[in-house]
Structures are given as structure tokens and as C-alpha cells.
Amino acid sequence: MRIMVLGGDGFCGWPTALRLSRDGHEVTIVDNLSHRRIDGELGVESLTPIADIDERLAAWQRVSGRSIAFRNVDIAQDYDGLRSLLSEVDPDAVVHFAEQRAAPYSMRNSATKRYTIDNNINATHNLLVALVELDLDAHLVHLGTMGVYGYSGDGFEIPEGYLDVSVSNTEGQAATRCILYPTQPGSVYHLSKSLDQLLFQFYARNDRLRITDLHQGIVWGTQTEETRLDDALVNRFDYDGDYGTVLNRFLVEAVNGYPLTVHGSGGQTRAFINIQDTVRCVALALAHPPPRGERVRIINQLAETQSVKGVAELVASITGAQLAHVDNPRKEAESNSLQASNQTFRTLGLEPILLRDALLNETLEVVERFKHRFNPDVVPARSLWTRENRPGVLPDP
Numbered sequence: 001m002r003i004m005v006l007g008g009d010g011f012c013g014w015p016t017a018l019r020l021s022r023d024g025h026e027v028t029i030v031d032n033l034s035h036r037r038i039d040g041e042l043g044v045e046s047l048t049p050i051a052d053i054d055e056r057l058a059a060w061q062r063v064s065g066r067s068i069a070f071r072n073v074d075i076a077q078d079y080d081g082l083r084s085l086l087s088e089v090d091p092d093a094v095v096h097f098a099e100q101r102a103a104p105y106s107m108r109n110s111a112t113k114r115y116t117i118d119n120n121i122n123a124t125h126n127l128l129v130a131l132v133e134l135d136l137d138a139h140l141v142h143l144g145t146m147g148v149y150g151y152s153g154d155g156f157e158i159p160e161g162y163l164d165v166s167v168s169n170t171e172g173q174a175a176t177r178c179i180l181y182p183t184q185p186g187s188v189y190h191l192s193k194s195l196d197q198l199l200f201q202f203y204a205r206n207d208r209l210r211i212t213d214l215h216q217g218i219v220w221g222t223q224t225e226e227t228r229l230d231d232a233l234v235n236r237f238d239y240d241g242d243y244g245t246v247l248n249r250f251l252v253e254a255v256n257g258y259p260l261t262v263h264g265s266g267g268q269t270r271a272f273i274n275i276q277d278t279v280r281c282v283a284l285a286l287a288h289p290p291p292r293g294e295r296v297r298i299i300n301q302l303a304e305t306q307s308v309k310g311v312a313e314l315v316a317s318i319t320g321a322q323l324a325h326v327d328n329p330r331k332e333a334e335s336n337s338l339q340a341s342n343q344t345f346r347t348l349g350l351e352p353i354l355l356r357d358a359l360l361n362e363t364l365e366v367v368e369r370f371k372h373r374f375n376p377d378v379v380p381a382r383s384l385w386t387r388e389n390r391p392g393v394l395p396d397p
């Protein structure tokens, strides 16, 4: 297939692009390198030294003999650039990772709230409009988030995107309606993903676009089979207070002798998936496109659910780190339960990597190797959800 990977320089997009190229697809990465720009703005760096995009692509050509095309286009701001690229490539599929994806960054201040909504909604909408304008029947696979469902914790399993509800009218007649699962976003970033869902619903119905929306949990890990092939292919590893996700942060803190920054009680339960499974799931989704005219296919992309405290205890049991319960900079429940179906990918053959089985390798391989690049100053979570939250500090080592 000819596949465009929007956001293909990022944490999930880069290893996905390599894997699709290895599988024999003709891959074009489209990225405006905004994550690298935001790193500069925040004064942070990936723990792993990421090569610039030209070096990455040259290394891939060297080790695989395959080439990946790259185009620097801001898909939120440059509609004409996106449209002419789509017209030129005429893709069979488009994988859409190209959004501002950090919840803390999206809550930092008015400018980052507005940027996150402008960027994410325009990126998604431009893509949908261009597919319609060009009359392309490409399968659109979007990386959404488990966070659109919210974490109300009522103990019922979250289905894959839709909910059957019983309704009745004043005459007592009853019927069943299948609706999008009600969204309850916990940050402006998650709100942008909730809004994306409505855009997809409209264009699938109105223009019969073929769309798969992957509701992904927190991704952990760094390397995949392909990114290990050369140092210049290494994937990014964020651990700063905005872009670092919880498990990666705990691993870096542990290896560098800091206590693990558990927000509040750590009773927040979240969905997790390893980066290698992200790549597998996207490949599986691409291999199973929905027929034209079908509603948006929503698939939950997670391996397991765990509480933050449970994850911290697991890291502590392997590394001997202490836990520090720091003030929670976010507005979230002290604790929640979370069960979510991952039936579709299970049925398609996914046997996910679990935290308990793979954590130690990851710790040793990446975090130890790049320990010398650790900067404790960037670890505190300083984006506050409300004015009452207290600014983050990193507990003493």
C-alpha cells in the first residue's frame, strides 16, 4: 500500500513508519517537527539522543535498503500543502498521529490551550476536507485516546466506542439507540480528541469516508525491532513534566535515584500499552479497513489497566526506588476503577506485552544507557489544572 504517516517523526509515528516500510509499504512521513520545536520552547530533550529527520531516513535506507519519503507540512495551517501532497501520493491509507498530545502542555496556559485546540482540530478537519475534495478513498486510521471516555470509575467495562442505550417516550414505547460513548475529557488535549470524534462521525456519514479511530492507552517503552537496528533510528523518550508519561517518568526517576512522583494517592487507574504493540495494532488496523459507508470503526488499543500506585510499586520492586506522594497538579479523582474491552485486537490476534513481563529489559536497555543525559530540572510537573493546585517540585533524591 501507499501509506502516509502524519506525525511520523514522533514517538508513536516514527516506529510505525519504519515497521510499515519494513513490511513493504511505500511510506511518506508528513511532519512539521513541532514536537522538536516545543522541546526547545520548554528547554527539554528526549532522554535518547534523537537524530534529525534526514539522518533518521538515511540510516533507515542504509540498514533496510528501503526509502521513506519525508515532507515538512503543517497540516493544521497549510491546507493547500496537505491537499497537493495527498493528490500527489494518492495514498491507500493515511495514519494520523499529527496532534499536540500532552495533557499537561495543553493545560499550561491560555496560549497552549488555544494552540492545542487550533492545531488538533484543524489538523483533523483539514485532512477530512482534503480527502473529500480530492475524492480519495484512503482508509484513515487515527490515533485517539482512552481518555475520551473519562475515568468515572463505575466498575463497568468500557465498550469500544459505542453504547446501546434504552430510550422511552411519554407513551411508554421503548427503543434502543446506539450512541457514541459519552465523552468526559480530563484536559484540553483530551477535549480535542473528543471533538475529533464528532468530526469523524460527520464525515463517515456524510461523505462515506472509511475511518478507524484507535482509542489508545498510555504508551510506554521506547524501542521496537526496527528502531534498534541503528543508533540513528532510536525512538524518542520523553520524561519531562509535560510530555513524559507516567511509567517512563518513574523509570527515569528510579534509575537516577529520585523517589517516584506519584500524584496524590496514586489511585488513578489508566490503560497501558507498549510501543511495540502500538505499532502492531496500527498494522492490524490497516490490514482490516472498514467498508465504505460503515460508521467510524472505534477500537480500544490497550494491553492492560493498572493504578498509578500499582505501576510505581512494580517499578520500586525492580529498582528499589522509594515512592513520594506529591501534590497532584491535575484535577482528577483520587481513585477510579477502569475496565475496558480490547476485544477487537484480541480477536485479530494481538497478544500484548504486559508491564510485568517486559519492564526490566526496558529499564536496563534504555534508561541506564542514557542516564548521563538525565536532567532533574525538567522532571517537576508544573502545568496546573486549576489555580488551587500547587506547583510541582521534585522530591529530594
Ligand code: NAD
Residues within 6 Å of the ligand: 006, 007, 008, 009, 010, 011, 012, 013, 030, 031, 032, 033, 034, 035, 036, 073, 074, 075, 076, 077, 096, 097, 098, 099, 100, 101, 119, 123, 143, 144, 145, 146, 216, 217, 218, 219, 220, 245
Ligand atoms: P508526538 O508529539 O511524539 O508525535 C506527534 C507528531 O506530530 C510530532 O512529531 C509532531 O511534530 C507532529 N505534529 C503535530 N502537529 C502537527 C501538524 N499540525 N502538522 C504536522 N505534524 C504535526 O506524540 P506521540 O506520543 O507520538 O503521539 C502520537 C499520537 O498518538 C497523538 O495523536 C496522540 O494523541 C496519540 N496517543 C499517544 C499516546 C502516548 O502515550 N504517547 C497515547 C494515546 C494516544
Ligand code: USQ
Residues within 6 Å of the ligand: 101, 102, 103, 104, 144, 145, 146, 147, 148, 216, 217, 218, 219, 243, 244, 245, 246, 247, 249, 261, 262, 263, 264, 266, 268, 270, 271, 308, 328, 330, 332, 381
Ligand atoms: N502521573 C503521576 N506521576 C507522574 C506523571 C503522571 O502520578 O509523574 C499520573 C497522572 O496524574 C495521571 C496518570 O499518571 O493520573 C497518567 O498520566 P500520563 O501523563 O502518563 O498520561 P496522560 O496525561 O493521560 O496522557 C498520555 C499521553 C496522551 C494519551 C493518554 C492516554 O500523553 O497522548 O492520550 O496518555 S490515556 O491516559 O488513556 O488517556
